[in-house]
Amino acid sequence: MVQLRGWKDLSGSSVPIILCGLFSILGMPSDGLYAQAPVSIRVQVIYAANEPGGVDSRLGGLAGELQKTFRYSMYRVLDAPQGSVALNQAWTASLPGDRRLQVVPTAIQGGQYSLTVRVISSGGQLLLNTSVRLRGGATVLVGGPSHQAGVLIIAITAG
């Protein structure tokens, strides 16, 4: 004879399974849910050179880090494009000198964003192709392309 199991019976054997399932879902929602959500990308295109001008106030906390890392006297934000893009979709921003920056988010896992970053020259040739993993809000710098009397430094943040 089949008997329906009551809540009291459930408390013995099934609760661990139910709780494990719940905590698995609640504890690691990122992959399943974030995979559907677009990835926010913020970029600052910075012109760095040894010329008068000081440090652009729009750099915020990044200014101090740049001054600790590089020996340029001037840091100016030329552009600050930002946008949202789905996984495995390319997000593109224009860079000075007819260059292009392409960012493709490829995975989100445990609050970390895997990105493929490409810098493409004016002639359409690939200058840089890199895969990085960023914690949400962390910034990676891509620098070096020459611009006027100095260089471009591109700060890329995801999340």
Place this chain on the structure above:
Amino acid sequence: MLIFGDWMGITHRLHMALGRARRLAPYAAGELSLIERARVEADLERCPACRREVEAYRLISQALQTSPPIAMTPGEASAFWPSVQRRIRRGAVSLSRSSHPGFRELVWDHPRLSFLSVAAALLLIIGVTLGQSIWWTAATPNGVEVVSLEAGDDASVMLFQTPGGSLKVIWVFERPSSHPGS
């Protein structure tokens, strides 16, 4: 005297209703007095169903008498009924379990161990999640990990991080021909 015979067991039903059938088992066991015995025998003459019942009692009685006697110590005897009552309270599910409980019965169905298993599972999940996070944070204090780095034909690249700084920098060295307009 029954004129139409024991049609549809009416006599037996009458005996049941009057409580006479209760004497059939003691009769079969030979535990009635002579007078009672005579009354039952008179009833049996008129009731074939009662005769069949007596015959059944006798068969059962014989079967029980041929079973080996069960001997219990006083301690076992005093513990017997409480143990039966406990098993009845536990219900059919516990009765159907193996006398050698498996891992699931020991760990999951026991209330305290069940709670401990929940706690252990939670700790494991939290530990693994935090462990990964802590490990990754320790491995990448600035939250940046460069997985792969590749330069195009017209450039070369370098990855660096200054000792005092927290920024990870990918530096691109362009060949002069690739940036004519800059």
